Amino acid sequence: MSSSDNTKLWGGRFTGSVDPVMMQYNESLTFDRVFYSQDIRGSIAYARANTHTGILTQHEFSEIERGLKQVQKEWENNTFEVRPEVDEDIHTANERRLGEVIGKEIAGKLHTGRSRNDQVATDMRLWLRDHLDKLEGYLVDFLRVIAARAEKEIEAVMPGYTHLQRAQPIRWSHWMLMYGSSLMPQKKNPDSLELLRGKSGRVFGQMAGLMMSVKGIPSTYNKDLQESVEPMLDHVKTVGDSLQIATGVLSTLAIRPENMLKALTPDMLATDLADYLVRKGVPFRETHHISGQVVALAEKVGKPMDKLSLEELQGVDKRFEKNVMEVFDYQKSVEMRSAKGGTSKSAVMEQIEAVKTALSGGR
CATH class of the missing domain: 1.10.275.10 (Fumarase/aspartase (N-terminal domain))
Incomplete structure (x- = not known):
């Protein structure tokens, strides 16, 4: 040689x-x-x-x-x-x-x-273009499953969570259209979903690593940028695999509407109680305080809110009337949230149709 x-x-x-x-x-x-x-x-x-x-x-x-x-x-x-x-x-x-x-x-x-710098940039762009088409296909499949299940299981009602605490009743379909999460009750040991949650740290770390590599270099191509290739390859594979796993999980899991319903408790209707008074003209700041007093009373007497008598409720505020007991209805509660993006059946169906329209290319 x-x-x-x-x-x-x-x-x-x-x-x-x-x-x-x-x-x-x-x-x-x-x-x-x-x-x-x-x-x-x-x-x-x-x-x-x-x-x-x-x-x-x-x-x-x-x-x-x-x-x-x-x-x-x-x-x-x-x-x-x-x-x-x-x-x-x-x-x-x-x-x-x-x-x-x-x-x-x-x-x-x-x-x-x-220069080879031209080739590096061109090759990466072409490779990404090819693989982004694949990722888009995986994402479309995932969204189709979400829309289909959201439409089929729209009657299921469950607790919504805020700050890890149970809050208001929402539709399962509404929750699904919010975000593909690892809280789905499909099995006792959701390995696939826990791995998905873990992979998010991996891909975020790759993004942070690339930002760290790029921030100190001058203009145009520098050899530092070779460090962008391996994370990119792993990143695309991880995202593609994760979308396929999430689609598989979501398309095969079984929900238990009866357990969702059992998880609902009357105290989750505290906001509905406040809204009841708002409709009577009471300022929201005041109704929020009154609703909190009712919750405290229920805890004090050891009864669920919906088992308090009208007399007990009026002892908190005289503006409660007989029809206040209609507030303690989970289906009615979710149906009251009919604004765009809400959890009523009509609002959720509007979201489902929006997803379907987007998946069909706007046609």
Whole structure:
């Protein structure tokens, strides 16, 4: 093997051998080889453009295209032979092999007018474009499952939570349309959902790591940005896998409406009690305080709020009338939340239809 065969693109700047630790520290072929197709497609497009500028003849372009397509087949057939001593990254590996296939004289012209930085940016964009299409498909499947289950199980009512405390009654469908969470009651040990929750930390960490790498570099491309490739590859795989797992979980879990209903307690209707007085013209700030007094009374006498007598309620505030007992109805409570984005049946169906419309492309 001649010394020229061992020359890297940046080798002419140095004399003597390169430290093997530095070689390993610098190389990226172990992970950026996944860009082989995008790198070849980008190179063919670049060569084609250079025929229009006169840099390449039609014959030279044809040879480059023929050679690169052969290189692509070698990658696809897993017959591409990597030479670690010279193949620093996917770009140099492809160009080195192209020279072996069609000759270095023509292959050497492929790099005219561009840098590996251009190739890195182009390859990553093309790879992301391909995989974002896949991720979009996974997301669409996930949203379709959410919409279908929300519509089918719209009658189920359950507690809504705030600050980890049970708050007001809401529809299960309303909760599903809010966010794909690990609180779904489908099994005793929701490993898949716990893993999903854990993976969110992983992908957020990758984002923070990239931000840390980028914030200190000057303009244009710097070698620091090599650190963006491995997290990106893992990130896309993690998001894709997570969407598929979430879709599988949501499409197969079984809800227990009777347990949801049992989890509801009258104190969750405290806000409805306040709203009752608001409809009678009492300022909300005052009704909120009165409602709290009723809750305190129920706790004091050891009875659920809906078992308090009218006399006991009027002992808190004389403006309570006989029809106040109608407040203690969970279905009526959720139906009162009919504003856009609310938990009434009509509001939830509006949200479901909005999701369906978005999934059908707005048609």
